[in-house]
Amino acid sequence: ENYSMYDNYHELVAWDHAHLWHPFTQMQGFRQEELLIIRSGQGVYLYDIHGNRYLDGVSSLWTNVHGHRHPELDTAIKEQLGRIAHTTMLGLANVPAIQVARRLVEITPPGLDKVFFSDNGSTAVEAALKIAYQYWQLRGERQRRLFIRLKEAYHGDTLGAVSVGGIRLFHWIFKDLLLLPTAEAPNPYCYRCPEQQNCQGQCLQALEALVDARRHETVAIILEPVMQGAGGMIPQPPGYLKKVRQIADHYKVLLIADEVATGFGRTGKMFACEHEGVSPDLLCLAKGLTGGYLPLAATLATEDIYQAFLGEFADFKAFFHGHTYTGNPLAAAAALASLRLFEEQRVIDHLQDKIAYLTTRLAEWSQHPHIGDIRQRGFMVGIELVLDKNTKEPYPAKERRGHQVTLAARKLGAILRPLADVVVLMPPLSISLDELKSLLDITIQ
């Protein structure tokens, strides 16, 4: 292979600094750090332009499932490329998109029968918000405009998704643009909860009181089931999700489950909702859907919701929403291959030993003087670093402790990406026990 055109590291760094604006990145400081340029991957490893190897400790931002360059995924994409790379879903269908839709209905919680494709997690959420809103409009309940969100929730970066997010830092600067009416309920952040010693489920009571008070105007409750991700890897106590489902049912509002991060095995089950036997009314999927290969997202809906949109053409009840690359055949072919691997290789079954090993190793770290809290649900881990373990006092923001850990881990051969001072571990599900051991050894160093 001739890489010569791209090989000159210093030239690439200069071009990057001159032209690239990286997401969620303060470019001023970033440009002073050594730039890591990835050129290839294999299994759970990423290789930089100099040939150095790194464990992909966060699955290339929580997406990679079966490892990089998996032969079956590569082949599926190449074969699809030999047929067609893209065609529209507006008025047409394509083979792999139909097959993925059918398979998703089979494997997701019962009752979710219809699949609406889009391109990424944020658009999966936008579609869910608009479907939920239009559903009530079509049912004649036009006063329903409110979405109930959780503190520290993250649902993506487009304006609708930010509106229903609960991370103050991402919210405040755009607050005048966030037009969706929302109301925020507390989240179960047990580590920093003032009621921790005296938990009577006050956060759930507050959520229920909010829904009760505003039930006639509420469209839906939206949440990340079982584990909030970008808010800091914040797990919900057992029973929490089931209770939220009961609240939604009792007050007759919809429940939107955003499994963009938790879906496809990350919590130890295929979907996090399975931990509590819960079926949401709308389910958002992306990230791991294609095994982490190509952008594809899906919003699943119940038959009841779908039926409300049916009518004569001139009734204008259709869902007026859709993106150019909706249901892209290449991405759908990758998704099909990934879902086949889940089944044939019994990925979820084989994950359980690795989860147990992870739990055992993490327990050994609990006495560490600067680890305040270790939070794990399956293969999703957050390690909250604190200045003072007794008082739970955080590090001063300017110290960027989580970032420092990331830079140190990189020198030792692992790629991490923290959430402020929460170190995240979320390796590909295909990681071996030995590789997992290396990742943990590097992280604790």
Ligand code: PLP
């Ligand atoms: N929802 C959740 C729960 C997520 O974790 C993310 C991304 O991290 C998103 C939505 C947004 O997905 P995307 O970055 O693909 O737009």
